[in-house]
Amino acid sequence: MADFGFNEHHQSEIINYMRFARSKRLLRLKAIDSCFEELKDSRLVEDTYTVDEVREMLDGLQMVVRGEVEMELINTAHTNVLLLRQLFSQAEKFYLRLQSDVSELENRELLEQVAEFEKTDFKITNKLNQEASKLKLAPLNEGGVSELLNKEIAKLQEDNDKLKSRLRTLESQAMSALDEKAKLERTLKDVQRTQGEQKEINNLEDTVAALTEDYERSLSANKATQKELKESLITAKHELLRVQEQLALAEKELEKKFQQTAAYRNMKEILTKKNEQIKEIRKRLQKYEPDD
Structure with a gap:
């Protein structure tokens, strides 16, 4: 075989x-x-x-x-x-x-x-x-290797049941720990929120104090600035009057100097002659075209 x-x-x-x-x-x-x-x-x-x-x-x-x-x-x-x-x-x-x-x-x-x-x-x-x-x-038969195998299987099943029980206990403990952790996290968040709000209030108070100080400083500075501006304005007016006066004197002096020039005298003579010619022409025209 x-x-x-x-x-x-x-x-x-x-x-x-x-x-x-x-x-x-x-x-x-x-x-x-x-x-x-x-x-x-x-x-x-x-x-x-x-x-x-x-x-x-x-x-x-x-x-x-x-x-x-x-x-x-x-x-x-x-x-x-x-x-x-x-x-x-x-x-x-x-x-x-x-x-x-x-x-x-x-x-x-x-x-x-x-x-x-x-x-x-x-x-x-x-x-x-x-x-x-x-x-x-x-x-297989119940004797020999089969019996040992069944005993080993029973032992493994018993160990498996113990492990399952232990696992359920650990799961329960883990769930409790997770719940406690969630509570602590919520408490921590509340404390952090309160601290954050208090910190924000402190920051706002500091900001208000700083703004108040800046306003007072700016107000004092504005008073000094207004005084300086007023004095500067008066000085500028005086300077303007002085400049206008000098400008008027300069114009008079310039006109006087211009009248003393030969060109001015020639121009004046020419204008005088022209005016006399215009008057003579008007007299002639009046003879031929009398006014209404």
């Missing part, structure tokens, strides 16, 4: 699954054979066929066979998933975590061992397989 490292019970389970897989495989092969027989009976009724007719028949056969093979592959994959589900469910009852190595599924050496097992040991262990087919996967 091929040695997979299993005990007698698991060996029988493998045989049972291989029998199931073989029966499904044989059914699918019969379906494929029936596809060919149907083609022979329904289409191969003449002696000669054209190339197009042969191609059409082969294409139709290819589609049917492809569908059968694909259906079998999908069904096999789904069946394997259901088998793994049974194994994982039983393992989880004992808090076990099974692992699988997908790369080992293509190990040629192991695949050849399985094929050899199917050829030789499948028939020899047929009786054992019939007895095993009546059984279902069951938990």
